[in-house]
Amino acid sequence: FDKMDGFLLYYSNDHFFGSQWKDHPIIIRSFVPAESAENKNENTEKTVPPEPSPETETLSETEASPTSSLSEYIEALQLEKDAKEFTHPNPPKDFDWKEYPTLPMPPSYSLDPSIKIGLEDLDQIPDLDDNIKTNGFLLLNYGNFGHLMLAKDQDSGQRYLGIPGIFDNEKAFISRLFGFKTFITVPLKPHKTGNFGYFILPV
Secondary structure: OOOOOEEEEEOOOOOEEEEEOOOOOOOHHHOOOOOOOOOOOOOOOOOOOOOOOHHHHHHHHHHHHHHHHHHHHHHHHHHHHHHOOOOOOOOOOOOOHHHOOEOOOOHHHOEEEEEEEOHHHHHHOOOOOHHHHOOHHHHHHHHHHOOEEEEEEOOOOOEEEEEEEEOOHHHHHHHHHOOOOEEEEOOOOOOOOOOEEEEEEEO
């Protein structure tokens, strides 16, 4: 325990239990997966597991969802860790929105201009935090559709960076851990689940 500052127990897509001592707050992205214990008894006889019954197979498929979310979270953390080892050049002072393809949004979102950019264009955006450029959720999901959205609120001038994707509870849970707490459907839909849109982050 001397080498540990806390632990995290993953329960479901929306719930986890954690404890972090030494008067530190729980910061979920500070946790890393525990190393698996080595099997010291290599000579133990191997038994053939019984074939699963239909009920067991159904249960396994149901329980695979939290594991899938946790695996995606761990993979995103690793991508983020690797990306932080590279330095990013200082962006130019001027950023011309008109040089990029437009990405029209539903009028009710008041996001105009809205453009389509690539991962390599992040270094061209002024005043963009380097932590966003190395965001694990962004790096993990960018390849699914091959583009990102950059938009500006017409009223406030707030910029938003969006990652395209299909909404489901698992991905929404992971996206919130990496700061992408809002999802907008494109085109506008009454429900999010199963529909295309963007996980967005104010930048």
